[in-house]
Amino acid sequence: MFESLGNMGVLTGSPGIIYAMVAASVLLDVFLPVLPSGVLVITAATAAAAGTGAATGKVPGEVPDLLLLTLVAATASVLGDMVAYRLAWRGGARLDRAIARSRRLTSAQERLGSALADGGGPLVVLARFAPAGRSVVSFVAGAAHRRVREFLPWSALAGLAWAAYSVALGYYGAQWLGTTWLATGVSVLALFAAGAGAAFVMRRRPA
Numbered sequence: 001m002f003e004s005l006g007n008m009g010v011l012t013g014s015p016g017i018i019y020a021m022v023a024a025s026v027l028l029d030v031f032l033p034v035l036p037s038g039v040l041v042i043t044a045a046t047a048a049a050a051g052t053g054a055a056t057g058k059v060p061g062e063v064p065d066l067l068l069l070t071l072v073a074a075t076a077s078v079l080g081d082m083v084a085y086r087l088a089w090r091g092g093a094r095l096d097r098a099i100a101r102s103r104r105l106t107s108a109q110e111r112l113g114s115a116l117a118d119g120g121g122p123l124v125v126l127a128r129f130a131p132a133g134r135s136v137v138s139f140v141a142g143a144a145h146r147r148v149r150e151f152l153p154w155s156a157l158a159g160l161a162w163a164a165y166s167v168a169l170g171y172y173g174a175q176w177l178g179t180t181w182l183a184t185g186v187s188v189l190a191l192f193a194a195g196a197g198a199a200f201v202m203r204r205r206p207a
Contacts, residue, residue, distance in 0.1 A: 015064045018044050019072045026076035026163075030084045033132040038166050041073050042187045045170025066171060070163045077128070077159030078152075081138045085151060088142025121154035128158035129165075129198035166191060 022040050029035035048064045124141075127133030141151045173187035 015068075018047075018064050019069065022069065023072050023076040026073050027080040027083075030080040030135050030138055033135055037073075038162075038191050039188055041069070041163065041166040042170035042173075042191060043184055044069055045167040046174045046184050046187065048167075049171045049174030066167055070160075070167045073163035073166065074156075074159040077134075077162060078156050081134065081155040081159070082152070084135065084138035085142035085148075085155075088139040089145060091143060121150070121157075124151070124154035125158040125161055126198050126201060128162045129194050131195050131199060133198065134158070165194065 022037070022044055025035050025037040025040050029037045044064045045066065048066050048069060124137050127137040138155070169187035169190050170184070173183040173190075177183035177186060
């Protein structure tokens with residue numbers, strides 16, 4: 001499976017290239033939520049499972065390290081959050097007017113501001129798993145001029161939780177189902193299911 005991933009262009013080159021691809025995708029998907037950052041992390045973790053020999057009994061050359069992969073994805077997530085946060089902070093009146101025109105963003109701004117002020121930062125962690133939730137939270141936190149010390153720790157926890165969950169899905173999926181495309185597909189579905197669940201909980205959360 002590791003070789004097939006490389007042949008199909010999903011994972012090519014040294015682990016350093018893989019880390020760079022993952023970091024770039026995770027960092028940028030705060031602006032482009034359609035980027036498959038979660039899929040890349042899971043695929044890299046599946047390859048890492050092959051490299052440990054846990055699923056195949058063989059070590060097929062250079063593969064990503066699980067801990068380093070988790071740290072790279074988590075760090076890129078936090079950096080992306082902070083870039084979006086700072087851009088929104090400096091967005092000025094134009095951004096404020098854009099948020100005011102959107103009922104969804106206005107509601108998110110009010111809810112996030114209240115949640116952070118009341119110590120309800122778990123909303124930031126939950127939003128990291130929801131589709132586009134990370135983007136909304138980061139931009140709204142900046143536009144609302146929330147203090148860095150209120151937002152950054154929760155962003156770090158959210159990034160680490162999301163990265164660890166994604167890596168675990170890829171790794172244990174490979175252990176249970178083997179290093180096949182089926183394992184990767186099931187792991188990706190589990191990630192999407194977590195996102196759908198997070199979105200549902202956020203919608204049900206009282207304002």
